[in-house]
Amino acid sequence: MTDALYERFQKKWDETMELPPQTVGPFTPYYKMVTKRLKVMPIPILLLMSAVLIVILFYILGSGITFLTSVLQRGF
């Protein structure tokens, strides 16, 4: 490995390791599983999460969901 490449690697490594890795006790593997998908191009996962949540909300509120939309549309 050339010196320049090694220096770039070292700099990137230092940037990455400035913060200690996040652990959440016994849930750490699950936390890593979720955040791994959010680190690169998270929009598709967020879209899926949001769609599932809204379908559940629709199941609970029924057509009352339109009221929420009206409030948000007027809210900006």
Place this chain on the structure above:
Amino acid sequence: MTHISDILIISLYSFSRNFLGIITRPYETYRRILLKGTLWELFPIGVLLSLYFAVNALVKAPAFRPFVLTRHFIKTSLSVAVTAVLISLLLWGIGRVFGGKGEYKQFFLAWAYTLVPTLCWFFLTSVLYIVIPPPRTTHPAGIAFSLVFLTLSGVFFFWKIILSYLSLRSGLKLDLIRIFGILLVSAPIIGIYSIGMYRLGIFRVPFL
């Protein structure tokens, strides 16, 4: 000596790069913002916000008169600027109490980037407000629109949560438990503030 136009062009380039970065690689981009970002990057964010407030004034002001439009523009601009500074100061202050490290300047810059999803949602809602004004009915078309609108709003909301988490995580170098602690302490204060803004007729939804 660097000319001011050079600084603005560089900040515009950095902002564009970070704008794409927070969509494609938010974690990595936030590290870059905190390490290399400058307060000049607030300028493009401010320009985009001003553009939005101008559109908002045209859509929402009760009359198409210069005085009314200007008053509406100034009211919303000042409210958003003051709210962004107050909320970032509150989170930074509580974060420091929880053992956070880092300068307010860099934290504020990171926090300012959390306004990007808000801004995208603002523009989406403004366009839809013009194209399909509320209220929504319980007709199947109204329900279908609601499902799509709420799903998209959810995406922007989750995106904002990720960026807010990254601001606190990278900007204050805190772990998840402490971040939850900050949110627990700040939520009632932000709640009271949001009710105040609602009563004053400035924001109806606490989206900042």
